[in-house]
Amino acid sequence: MQALYAQLLVGLINGSFYALLSLGLAVIFGMLNIINFAHGALYMMGAFMAYFLLNLGGINYWWALLLAPIIVGIFGMILERTMLKFLTGLDHLYGLLLTFGIALIVQGVFQNYFGSSGLPYSIPDQLKGGVNLGFMFLPIYRGWVVIFSLVVCLATWFLIEKTRLGAYLRAATENPTLVRAFGINVPRMITLTYGLGVGLAALAGVLSAPINQVRPLMGADLIIVVFAVVVIGGMGSIMGSIITGFALGVIEGLTKYFYPEASNTVVFVLMVLVLLVKPTGLTGRAA
Amino acid sequence: MKKSIASLLLGTALAVATAGAAFAQDKTVKIGALSDQSGLYADLGGPGSTLAAQMAVDDSGLAAKGWKIDIISGDHQNKPDIGTAIARQWFDVDKVDIIVDVPNSGVALAVNNVVKEKNGVYINSGAATSDLTNAQCSPNTVHWTYDTYMLAHTTGQALVKAGGDTWFFLTADYAFGAALERDTTAVITANGGKVVGGVKHPLNTPDFSSFLLQAQASKAKIIGLANAGGDTTNTIKQAAEFGIVKGGQKLAALLLFLTDVKAIGLETAQGLNFTETFYWDLNDQTRAFSKKFSEKMKNGAMPTMVQAGVYAGVRHYLKALEALGGNPHDGVKVVDKMKSMPTEDDLFGKGEIQPNGRTIHNAYLFEVKKPSESKGPWDFYKLVGTVPGDQAFTPLSESKCALLKK
Numbered sequence: 170m171q172a173l174y175a176q177l178l179v180g181l182i183n184g185s186f187y188a189l190l191s192l193g194l195a196v197i198f199g200m201l202n203i204i205n206f207a208h209g210a211l212y213m214m215g216a217f218m219a220y221f222l223l224n225l226g227g228i229n230y231w232w233a234l235l236l237a238p239i240i241v242g243i244f245g246m247i248l249e250r251t252m253l254k255f256l257t258g259l260d261h262l263y264g265l266l267l268t269f270g271i272a273l274i275v276q277g278v279f280q281n282y283f284g285s286s287g288l289p290y291s292i293p294d295q296l297k298g299g300v301n302l303g304f305m306f307l308p309i310y311r312g313w314v315v316i317f318s319l320v321v322c323l324a325t326w327f328l329i330e331k332t333r334l335g336a337y338l339r340a341a342t343e344n345p346t347l348v349r350a351f352g353i354n355v356p357r358m359i360t361l362t363y364g365l366g367v368g369l370a371a372l373a374g375v376l377s378a379p380i381n382q383v384r385p386l387m388g389a390d391l392i393i394v395v396f397a398v399v400v401i402g403g404m405g406s407i408m409g410s411i412i413t414g415f416a417l418g419v420i421e422g423l424t425k426y427f428y429p430e431a432s433n434t435v436v437f438v439l440m441v442l443v444l445l446v447k448p449t450g451l452t453g454r455a456a
Numbered sequence: 457m458k459k460s461i462a463s464l465l466l467g468t469a470l471a472v473a474t475a476g477a478a479f480a481q482d483k484t485v486k487i488g489a490l491s492d493q494s495g496l497y498a499d500l501g502g503p504g505s506t507l508a509a510q511m512a513v514d515d516s517g518l519a520a521k522g523w524k525i526d527i528i529s530g531d532h533q534n535k536p537d538i539g540t541a542i543a544r545q546w547f548d549v550d551k552v553d554i555i556v557d558v559p560n561s562g563v564a565l566a567v568n569n570v571v572k573e574k575n576g577v578y579i580n581s582g583a584a585t586s587d588l589t590n591a592q593c594s595p596n597t598v599h600w601t602y603d604t605y606m607l608a609h610t611t612g613q614a615l616v617k618a619g620g621d622t623w624f625f626l627t628a629d630y631a632f633g634a635a636l637e638r639d640t641t642a643v644i645t646a647n648g649g650k651v652v653g654g655v656k657h658p659l660n661t662p663d664f665s666s667f668l669l670q671a672q673a674s675k676a677k678i679i680g681l682a683n684a685g686g687d688t689t690n691t692i693k694q695a696a697e698f699g700i701v702k703g704g705q706k707l708a709a710l711l712l713f714l715t716d717v718k719a720i721g722l723e724t725a726q727g728l729n730f731t732e733t734f735y736w737d738l739n740d741q742t743r744a745f746s747k748k749f750s751e752k753m754k755n756g757a758m759p760t761m762v763q764a765g766v767y768a769g770v771r772h773y774l775k776a777l778e779a780l781g782g783n784p785h786d787g788v789k790v791v792d793k794m795k796s797m798p799t800e801d802d803l804f805g806k807g808e809i810q811p812n813g814r815t816i817h818n819a820y821l822f823e824v825k826k827p828s829e830s831k832g833p834w835d836f837y838k839l840v841g842t843v844p845g846d847q848a849f850t851p852l853s854e855s856k857c858a859l860l861k862k
Binding site (some may be wrong): 172175176179180182183194232272280281282283284286287288289291292298299305306308311380381382386387390391422425426429430432433 | 466494495496497498499500502629640655656657658660661662663665666667669670685686690691693694695697698699715716718719720721723724754755757
């Protein structure tokens with residue numbers, strides 16, 4: 170039983186990454202109607218940015234947590250302005266193909282220069298060590314990841330669903346022409362939203378840098394699972410993606426305990442089941 | 457009618473004669489470097505192995521003697537079906553004579569069958585499974601560098617003898633992990649130890665915390681890592697996070713490569729004991745080779761033992777071809793020649809290839825240096841001991857290879 174608690178907690182930790190990443194995807198899809206396949210590559214860039222900041226600029230983890238999402242977010246906004254913008258109104262498939270291509274190029278470039286096995290990035294001194302919870306030894310850093318990502322997820326949800334800015338954004342998705350008539354710069358808002366989604370991916374990257382290897386394919390390995398999370402939660406649903414992110418982390422954790430060989434596939438089995446029963450996802454509205 | 461038969465016979469005789477002459481003088485060779493070019497094993501083999509093969513060709517000096525040697529490379533993506541498809545195409549269409557490297561035991565065993573069927577030459581350096589020269593041995597195959605038997609009888613044995621008598625395995629769920637766990641378990645039980653549990657994880661797993669918690673709960677003295685590459689680096693890094701070593705359990709990195717240590721960082725990796733058959737800083741010859749190699753690598757990486765094995769294997773292959781006076785394009789014949797010649801090169805020293813295809817050379821026990829002891833970006837290992845080849849690898853009396861029953 171004790172072991173079970175431990176697995177639940179570990180699942181929650183992985184769930185935090187799923188939640189942060191699927192949230193970014195949901196924001197981008199919900200507001201911009203782009204299926205952002207470059208999300209994994211941008212997550213990877215966030216981790217690399219943390220590594221560069223530390224090793225080239227001597228800038229520590231805490232600043233990286235702030236700076237890396239901004240830098241990668243700006244990179245994302247440039248992508249949006251120079252390429253994605255021209256796909257507005259076209260079929261989703263075009264955006265998917267473009268972002269998939271971008272992901273392959275970015276990963277290829279990083280792999281060319283840094284190889285595939287990755288670079289070390291250590292846990293910041295303040296978060297080293299762990300606490301014994303009785304049923305498990307919880308590394309402080311992992312606890313931090315869960316709490317921090319929960320806060321970020323809820324803040325993002327609040328920003329989009331509860332503030333005036335969020336209301337403009339949602340209105341602009343529904344009817345850009347009308348919103349523009351009210352004097353709001355819709356293209357700029359869309360660029361900023363893409364930047365926000367990308368920044369969330371980069372933030373997840375920085376968070377994961379001390380746990381996983383900082384390596385070019387770290388995002389490619391994760392992104393497929395994250396897409397499954399988004400599909401299960403319902404494309405474009407903010408709260409849905411947060412909740413399914415955490416929930417699937419827990420389910421995966423349990424699978425690792427009861428039947429480890431299936432831990433890579435359990436998410437996809439669930440995805441198939443959900444699609445069969447409720448094709449719009451658990452919290453999705455009909456398109 | 458008689459006359460035409462006679463001329464036909466004459467023609468055939470002539471054709472055979474010219475074919476024979478062409479055979480003796482055929483000095484073209486095509487080498488295929490098949491590896492994981494972009495996944496978790498790409499740094500320990502991958503493009504570095506292709507480079508090593510090229511360096512072996514350059515250093516052989518055969519080009520100046522009229523030989524024409526080409527190298528092509530392929531990415532098997534750690535999938536046996538892709539690996540065998542490439543191998544088939546190489547033999548059938550590209551007329552490749554020899555396939556080298558092939559990390560990932562699953563792919564390696566699959567390719568082993570193709571090479572045998574097509575009568576090519578196979579010098580495997582990247583894969584670990586001892587089955588390549590044991591139950592599944594082939595007259596076309598030479599296994600260089602290392603194998604699971606060697607890893608079990610060096611690192612594994614040393615740990616059991618040092619008092620690590622209860623083990624829990626974290627095993628990569630495919631041919632390699634199974635072979636390494638099997639061979640190590642045999643050593644543990646033979647030395648009076650016990651395996652108290654284990655868990656099989658999928659290849660290329662990013663998060664090991666669940667498995668590590670199970671290992672922690674098992675209370676085993678040693679947690680044996682029967683995995684490799686990115687999986688091993690992730691396990692070691694996350695084990696440090698969960699305070700496993702501080703809690704009194706010891707990690708046995710049964711297979712650890714230079715690039716893995718680089719990826720983990722000395723801070724976390726220090727003190728790990730493991731075995732390799734090559735290290736760039738062993739002696740003047742290995743340093744000279746490694747410097748040349750590193751200068752040609754995009755990220756300035758030093759060679760791993762797998763890449764060194766590709767170099768040494770190709771050198772020996774080319775020596776055999778030179779001794780034959782030409783390329784017979786007959787795998788068994790070339791491999792027999794390779795087995796009949798003692799091996800000697802700058803990287804592995806003197807050795808031999810046994811009748812089952814196993815190359816015998818020294819193995820070295822290393823310990824990862826403390827960050828304070830490291831003097832350069834690749835200065836990672838302290839030499840702890842040397843195991844002579846005949847003690848490190850499967851004795852012929854234990855080998856189940858069918859080739860030995862002749």
